[in-house]
Amino acid sequence: MLEAVEVSKTFGATQALKGVSLCVKSGEIYCLLGANGAGKTTLINLFLDFHRPTSGAVRVNGRVVASAPIETKRDIAYIPEQVMLYGMLSGLENLDYFAALATGGRQPNKHLNALLIEAGLPADAARRRVSGYSSGLDPSAANEFSALLTRSRERGVAILTTTHDLFHAKQTGTRVGIMKRGSLVQELDSADVTHSDLETLYLQHMRD
Amino acid sequence: MVVLMIAAILTGWQQQRTVQAERNAGQALDYDAWLKQGWRHPHNAADQGMHVFKPDPPLSVIDPGIDPFVGSTIWLRSHRQSETKFRPAQDATGLKRFGNLSPAWLLQVLGPLLVIILGFSAFSGEREQGTLRQLLSLGVSTRRLLWGKALALTGALGLLLLPAALLASMAVLSNLGSQNVLDVAARLALLGSAYGLYLGGAVFFVLGVSALCRTARASLFLLLALWIACVLIAPRAIADFANRAYPAPSRLAFESGLTKDLGTAATKVWKANFGVSTQWDASVPLNKWGKALQVDDRAGYGVLDRDFGSLWDTFERQQHLQELVGIIAPVVSLRSFSMAAAGTDFSHHRDFSESAEKQRRRIQEVVSDDLVKHADPLGNQHFSYKAGPAVWAKVPRFNYRAPYAAFALRRHGISLAMLAIVFAISILFARFAVTRRPNF
Numbered sequence: 276m277l278e279a280v281e282v283s284k285t286f287g288a289t290q291a292l293k294g295v296s297l298c299v300k301s302g303e304i305y306c307l308l309g310a311n312g313a314g315k316t317t318l319i320n321l322f323l324d325f326h327r328p329t330s331g332a333v334r335v336n337g338r339v340v341a342s343a344p345i346e347t348k349r350d351i352a353y354i355p356e357q358v359m360l361y362g363m364l365s366g367l368e369n370l371d372y373f374a375a376l377a378t379g380g381r382q383p384n385k386h387l388n389a390l391l392i393e394a395g396l397p398a399d400a401a402r403r404r405v406s407g408y409s410s411g412l413d414p415s416a417a418n419e420f421s422a423l424l425t426r427s428r429e430r431g432v433a434i435l436t437t438t439h440d441l442f443h444a445k446q447t448g449t450r451v452g453i454m455k456r457g458s459l460v461q462e463l464d465s466a467d468v469t470h471s472d473l474e475t476l477y478l479q480h481m482r483d
Numbered sequence: 484m485v486v487l488m489i490a491a492i493l494t495g496w497q498q499q500r501t502v503q504a505e506r507n508a509g510q511a512l513d514y515d516a517w518l519k520q521g522w523r524h525p526h527n528a529a530d531q532g533m534h535v536f537k538p539d540p541p542l543s544v545i546d547p548g549i550d551p552f553v554g555s556t557i558w559l560r561s562h563r564q565s566e567t568k569f570r571p572a573q574d575a576t577g578l579k580r581f582g583n584l585s586p587a588w589l590l591q592v593l594g595p596l597l598v599i600i601l602g603f604s605a606f607s608g609e610r611e612q613g614t615l616r617q618l619l620s621l622g623v624s625t626r627r628l629l630w631g632k633a634l635a636l637t638g639a640l641g642l643l644l645l646p647a648a649l650l651a652s653m654a655v656l657s658n659l660g661s662q663n664v665l666d667v668a669a670r671l672a673l674l675g676s677a678y679g680l681y682l683g684g685a686v687f688f689v690l691g692v693s694a695l696c697r698t699a700r701a702s703l704f705l706l707l708a709l710w711i712a713c714v715l716i717a718p719r720a721i722a723d724f725a726n727r728a729y730p731a732p733s734r735l736a737f738e739s740g741l742t743k744d745l746g747t748a749a750t751k752v753w754k755a756n757f758g759v760s761t762q763w764d765a766s767v768p769l770n771k772w773g774k775a776l777q778v779d780d781r782a783g784y785g786v787l788d789r790d791f792g793s794l795w796d797t798f799e800r801q802q803h804l805q806e807l808v809g810i811i812a813p814v815v816s817l818r819s820f821s822m823a824a825a826g827t828d829f830s831h832h833r834d835f836s837e838s839a840e841k842q843r844r845r846i847q848e849v850v851s852d853d854l855v856k857h858a859d860p861l862g863n864q865h866f867s868y869k870a871g872p873a874v875w876a877k878v879p880r881f882n883y884r885a886p887y888a889a890f891a892l893r894r895h896g897i898s899l900a901m902l903a904i905v906f907a908i909s910i911l912f913a914r915f916a917v918t919r920r921p922n923f
Contacts, residue, residue: 323620348622359613377621 276300276433277322282331284317291317293457294331299450304424304434306444306465308477309454315437318454322435323353366391421447441477445470453480484593488647491586495544496654503658506536506555514880522869525850526776532560535842535881537835540826541655541667545674546587548827557836559843561850562780563745564787586651587821590644590678591814592714597643598685599706602636604699605690606917611698625917629690633913636686648675669888673824673899680902681817684909691913717812724808725801737794744786752782769866773854780847787840795833802829806898813905820898823891830894834886842881849877 277299284292292314299305307315320326321333324344333340335347360369367387374382424434424447438444444451445465451473453461460480468476513534520528537555558565609615618628652671659667689706696702732740749762756778757767767775802819809816822828853874892899 325616325619345622345624348620351620351622353617353620355613355617357613359617361614373617373621376618376623 276334276336277305277435278334278337279318279321280332280334282318282321282328282333284314284321284326285329290457292321292328295454295457295459296331297452297459297462299433299435301431301433302428303450304428304436304448305450305452306448307435307437307452307454308439308441308444309437310481312456313454314457315454319435319437322351323348417443441474442470445473453477455480455483484589484597485643485647487584487593488586488589488644489650491584491589492544492647492651492654495547495585496658499539499541499544499658503539506539509556510534510536510881517878518872518875520875522871524866524868525853525870525874526561526772528870528875529561529846529850532558532843532846533881534558535839535883537832538883538885540831540885541658542670542674542825543827544654544658545585545651546821546825546827547585548587548822548825549829549832550827553832557839559839559846561847562783563741564791564840564843586647587818587825590682591817591821594644594678594682595685595710595714595814598636598640598682598689599703599710601639602632602686602689603693603703603706605632605636606694607696607702608693608699610696625694626914629694629913629917632690633686636690637683640682640686663887666887670824670826670891673888673892674821677817677820677824677899677902680899680906681813684813684902684906687906687909687913691909691916694913694916695919713812714814718815718818721805721808721812721815722801725804728804729797729800731794731797731801737790741786741790744790745783748782748786749779752778770858773851773856773858776854777848777851780844780851784844791836791840795829795836798829799833803897806895806901809898809901810905813902816898816901816905820895820902823895823898824888826885826891828891828895830890831885834890835883838883839881846878849874853877 277297279295279297281294281296282292283290283294295314295318297305307318309315317326321328322335322340324340324347327341335350338347340347360366361372364372367384370387370391371382371384374387421443424436428434428449436448445468448465451463451465451468452459453476461476463476465473517528517533520531535557537550537557539550539555543550604611606615609618619625655667655671656664692706692709693702696705746762750760753759753762753764753767753775757764757771757775759766762779763775805815806819809819819828823830853870854868857868857870
């Protein structure tokens with residue numbers, strides 16, 4: 276469960292977050308919508324302890340992030356918009372490195388190979404250096420990613436995601452939050468709105 | 484750099500073999516010539532004197548120190564203490580040292596550069612790439628990441644430098660000759676720990692700076708600028724500062740001052756003993772000339788001790804001041820400790836010079852003693868007296884043994900302490916740098 280309680284964050288003179296509260300429960304996919312600079316990424320950074328809130332607190336599974344930064348991160352899987360890999364290493368070596376750091380120990384190669392195959396990577400990807408691979412999502416990859424989110428939700432994972440894609444938010448998300456200039460201006464269940472309602476609502480907020 | 488290093492070790496090793504052999508042979512020949520000089524007037528023999536050679540310490544392969552600048556041969560002649568050249572060449576840095584490519588110089592100057600090249604992007608590069616964010620999101624603490632990177636950097640450095648270090652140790656041990664193996668091993672250990680602290684400090688410092696920079700390029704520029712300032716410029720500036728704080732007289736000024744002091748002291752004793760106001764005054768009977776030589780020599784000893792002592796103290800004071808300021812430029816502390824541990828610094832040079840002077844006085848005493856014993860009873864035959872091999876043999880062979888490693892540690896332990904402090908500060912700095920909120 277991810278919770279933000281009245282969090283504010285200022286960088287110098289700019290106030291990136293103004294008393295935002297939200298809660299993502301187990302089995303929910305919470306989609307944050309909003310223009311660039313609305314504070315979506317700042318909020319995510321607070322959950323990862325990349326920034327400390329100026330006031331208020333963020334919690335992961337009930338634990339305050341700022342006082343247990345390492346432990347709370349153990350409960351989080353963070354997938355950046357652009358996944359970066361080490362160009363000098365092969366796919367398998369990249370996976371080996373990240374997995375070892377995440378789990379605190381080396382994972383058997385067999386296990387890692389199985390994961391790569393499961394991910395549908397070309398057979399030689401494991402051996403080749405990864406430089407040149409793009410991690411951008413093409414339509415089919417985006418579709419797969421949505422399916423992955425849905426499967427995780429069914430396993431009881433709480434998912435917080437930022438997106439500009441209203442269609443995706445409506446289809447995959449269970450909750451939608453609209454952010455504007457550092458505030459959460461509206462929250463709704465995606466089951467309660469149609470795609471066109473969501474679009475109208477969003478555009479209305481952006482215009483004000 | 485590894486190639487340069489190996490080349491430097493091999494040339495140093497070869498040079499040492501030939502130089503050591505030549506010096507041993509030279510000194511033996513010279514002493515033989517002294518013994519076999521036949522029948523001569525002792526004063527003439529003393530005027531000719533003999534040469535003594537400073538043994539080349541085995542570790543000079545690694546750090547020749549000031550030896551190439553101060554020379555290694557002293558002429559033990561009568562009346563006056565000679566020195567090998569004594570310009571404070573141990574302060575020479577930068578370009579002056581480029582002509583003198585020793586393994587020590589390579590490690591001191593290019594070692595940090597190697598660390599910079601290997602490690603400048605350790606954090607900043609990952610930050611720029613976005614992988615740092617991913618690593619930290621996995622729940623890895625930045626301190627563990629720091630230790631891991633330090634380990635990796637040290638490993639890479641070790642892989643590059645270890646072969647050279649092994650080669651250097653082998654070169655040193657193979658030229659050992661009559662040297663004390665334990666002492667050489669102790670000196671090697673001292674050298675190893677000093678360079679370890681220095682490069683270890685560089686590792687943490689580079690990682691710390693990398694952690695503070697946003698981009699790899701920024702960290703590279705900053706580190707290169709710091710390298711130029713601390714490794715190339717600061718030592719020169721510190722040496723100049725030390726020279727100004729404890730000014731040493733020019734060679735010319737020192738020589739003329741010494742001549743004046745010797746003259747004053749001599750005049751006093753000639754007046755007291757023989758009632759004349761100038762040295763070697765014709766009114767002193769020739770049968771007193773043996774006694775006169777003795778009195779004259781002995782009057783000089785105190786003056787020489789005082790004048791040379793104060794000159795050398797000045798050099799050592801400059802050196803110590805530099806070692807203390809080494810906290811800004813650790814390379815200065817490392818340089819002086821490295822020379823000391825290798826046995827090629829000024830303290831070791833002074834030790835040799837002092838024992839050469841003792842030998843010179845031994846010769847003088849033997850000669851004037853003999854002249855006093857054979858004082859001319861006739862009054863005009865002073866110069867026709869000739870001494871033989873029995874007198875020459877009274878002067879023992881000059882067997883100089885360089886001081887042990889403990890001597891180096893006692894004199895320059897402060898430098899090692901400075902390096903340890905700098906190492907500790909670097910670790911603290913790196914820990915502070917990585918735990919600072921990263922700016923993503």
